[in-house]
Amino acid sequence: MGKKLFVGRLSYSTTDATLREGFEPYGSVVEARVIFDRNTGESRLFGFVTYDTDEAAAEAMEKMNGAMLDGRTIRVNEAEERGR
Numbered sequence: 001m002g003k004k005l006f007v008g009r010l011s012y013s014t015t016d017a018t019l020r021e022g023f024e025p026y027g028s029v030v031e032a033r034v035i036f037d038r039n040t041g042e043s044r045l046f047g048f049v050t051y052d053t054d055e056a057a058a059e060a061m062e063k064m065n066g067a068m069l070d071g072r073t074i075r076v077n078e079a080e081e082r083g084r
Contacts, residue, residue: 002030002050002051002053002054002056002057003050003051003053003054003056003057003058003078004048004049004050004079005051005060005061005077005078006048006076006077006080007023007046007047007048007049007064007069007074007075007076008045008077009046009072009073009075010034010046010069010072010074011069011070011071011072012043012045013070013071014043014047014069014072015034016034016047017032018069018070019032019033019047019069020049022064022067022069022070023049023064026051026056026060026063026064027051027053027055027056027057027059027060028052028053029049029050029051030051031048031050032047032049033047033049034046034047035047035048048079057078060076061077061078064076065077
């Protein structure tokens with residue numbers, strides 16, 4: 001399995017497709033997903049991008065942290081496993 005990145009400070013206009021497009025230059029994206037509020041249906045302004053290799057994820061994290069995506073400066077970190 002690849003490495004998952006947390007992407008914060010997204011624009012309300014960011015979709016799964018535009019998130020994927022922004023991160024594809026750095027490697028093969030397995031999944032790109034914007035998280036939405038279940039009750040309101042509005043973006044929670046963060047999402048996750050999963051790469052097939054750790055190297056691609058590391059490069060994307062370095063290049064995209066602080067970059068502009070859909071008019072907003074985004075923050076990119078390694079995603080943390082969520083405890084259940």
